[in-house]
Amino acid sequence: MSNTLAANAESARRYDAIIVGAGFSGLYQLHMLRDRLGLDVRLLEAGEGVGGTWHWNRYPGARCDSESYYYCYTFSDELQDQWQWSERYPDHNEIRRYLNHVADRLELRSHIQLGTKVTRATYDEHKNSWLISTADGERFEARFLVTAVGCLSTANMPSIPGLETFAGEHYHTGRWPAEGVDFSGKRVGLIGTGSTGIQATPVIAQQAGKLTVFQRTANYSVPARNRPIGQGFRDWVSANREAIRAKARSSTNGHPFDVSDQSALEVSDREREQAYEAAWERGGLRFRATFNDLLTNEAANETASQFIRDKIRTIVKDPATAEKLTPRDHLYATKRPPIDTDYFETFNRDNVELVDVKATPIVEIVPEGIRTSDALIPLDVIVFATGFDALTGPLLALNIEGRGGLKLKDAWAHGPRTYLGIQSPGFPNLFTITGPGSPSVLTNMPIAIEQHVEWITRCITEMRNKGATRIEPTPDAAEKWVQHVNEAAQATLLPMASSSWYLGANIPGKPRTFMPYAGGMARYAKICDEVASNGYEGFVMN
Numbered sequence: 001m002s003n004t005l006a007a008n009a010e011s012a013r014r015y016d017a018i019i020v021g022a023g024f025s026g027l028y029q030l031h032m033l034r035d036r037l038g039l040d041v042r043l044l045e046a047g048e049g050v051g052g053t054w055h056w057n058r059y060p061g062a063r064c065d066s067e068s069y070y071y072c073y074t075f076s077d078e079l080q081d082q083w084q085w086s087e088r089y090p091d092h093n094e095i096r097r098y099l100n101h102v103a104d105r106l107e108l109r110s111h112i113q114l115g116t117k118v119t120r121a122t123y124d125e126h127k128n129s130w131l132i133s134t135a136d137g138e139r140f141e142a143r144f145l146v147t148a149v150g151c152l153s154t155a156n157m158p159s160i161p162g163l164e165t166f167a168g169e170h171y172h173t174g175r176w177p178a179e180g181v182d183f184s185g186k187r188v189g190l191i192g193t194g195s196t197g198i199q200a201t202p203v204i205a206q207q208a209g210k211l212t213v214f215q216r217t218a219n220y221s222v223p224a225r226n227r228p229i230g231q232g233f234r235d236w237v238s239a240n241r242e243a244i245r246a247k248a249r250s251s252t253n254g255h256p257f258d259v260s261d262q263s264a265l266e267v268s269d270r271e272r273e274q275a276y277e278a279a280w281e282r283g284g285l286r287f288r289a290t291f292n293d294l295l296t297n298e299a300a301n302e303t304a305s306q307f308i309r310d311k312i313r314t315i316v317k318d319p320a321t322a323e324k325l326t327p328r329d330h331l332y333a334t335k336r337p338p339i340d341t342d343y344f345e346t347f348n349r350d351n352v353e354l355v356d357v358k359a360t361p362i363v364e365i366v367p368e369g370i371r372t373s374d375a376l377i378p379l380d381v382i383v384f385a386t387g388f389d390a391l392t393g394p395l396l397a398l399n400i401e402g403r404g405g406l407k408l409k410d411a412w413a414h415g416p417r418t419y420l421g422i423q424s425p426g427f428p429n430l431f432t433i434t435g436p437g438s439p440s441v442l443t444n445m446p447i448a449i450e451q452h453v454e455w456i457t458r459c460i461t462e463m464r465n466k467g468a469t470r471i472e473p474t475p476d477a478a479e480k481w482v483q484h485v486n487e488a489a490q491a492t493l494l495p496m497a498s499s500s501w502y503l504g505a506n507i508p509g510k511p512r513t514f515m516p517y518a519g520g521m522a523r524y525a526k527i528c529d530e531v532a533s534n535g536y537e538g539f540v541m542n
Ligand code: N01
Pocket: 063, 064, 065, 066, 152, 158, 159, 191, 192, 193, 194, 195, 196, 197, 199, 214, 215, 216, 217, 336, 357, 362, 385, 386, 387, 388, 441, 499, 501, 506
């Protein structure tokens, strides 16, 4: 052990497990390790509150695209009985209130340390423990390290020359100020038309004097059809709780709805149109489930893509703007599909303008605003809805160093190498919740999170029963898993969207590799269960 490591270990506070992150994952993992296993656990959270994603993403219009009745924990009937959602899609305030309620009900707060940013985690082979350092110079030592840092928590700020000269204010949606931003009467520029930009545009347009949306890639979006939840629906959810839970857990995407058993190509044109119209009216991500081959067959997908393109042309009054808003370079849902409330309608407003930055690229930011190859657009505020360094970004930011000084960033130089998305060779006792190589962002997250937390808890229980203190996957198991993750992606149309963040394509220099597991939540959970039942096949536990 190096002298520095020894000195750090000396001053460290010792726990059985350290968890990083107080979102859905971290809170449940803390509950399980403390209350189920009786471990001494500390949860470290960079933010000043619990909530994870929902602590940071407070931008106007921020709400979940999964429906509230299943975007929640399902492990406790009591928790479910105690909470009533107000809308079909919960907004960020309500989800934060919910997670705070959970932290209180489960009495988690005394084990959570807020405002504590982990800056380094180093495995000490000699002691078989992790040494964790924080930005404030605190040190922790633990046998187990569980990262619960989310998949979309490292904001991507594009390097546009001149940002530092801008005379107005600028914000990234993923680090929105808790006190909010007043847009009244202001000239606002919004860069990015992913799920976030599409949620924020209509709300900012209502407040701002003028809104200019800078679009690089036109996007498909389906109406969310948000609405208040009535008592009748609540009663239905309570009465069908078990069935909803079982359905979500046995589905492809962790959503408790049925995927049609028909191909889009086996029905008549009229039947297909009617099915899409009904799905459009119903709203939400379920549009993807209108037919069973929208994500596996290009011709089938093209029928859905064309349906949405036609809708855009019908909604947007100015034909030139409608054409700019029409996606033609990728198929529907091959990038994460947004859902919206009046997104396309917003471009009919007098105070909203669309700039196609593929046709007229952003050249620089100047004190007065944004200069494109065509014009200077004067602005008071710039909103960056430019996404995240997804999946690997939040993990690499922890500066993790495993056995023999192996850095995670080197081990993953050519893309993440995990086994089941849960562990990586060379990093013993490091567990990742919803990491790359697991279904994660392709699912309704709480379902994926519960499955991971429960698997990790079972694994540590098993270690304790066996008297084992170390677990790590073999390089061979990780190699085969990476191959399987690639094959699962190739069996779908998802890798076709070449600019997708699923592939890391939004971050300059990031290895291009399809990161989430596209084989489906139910199939994945079954594989994880089999691995555990077969004595943690592919892992070395000793
Ligand atoms: O980020 P994105 P997001 N110049 O990466 C553009 C989840 N989410 O925050 O497509 C100009 O999707 C970029 O253009 P392009 C959800 O999983 C969930 O919107 O790369 N433009 C794109 O338009 C989602 O998928 C909810 O050509 C630039 C946009 O910025 C994920 O978060 C709600 C640019 C980024 O889109 C990320 O969504 C919201 C540049 N230099 C989000 N750089 C829920 O409901 C980037 N862009 C749970």
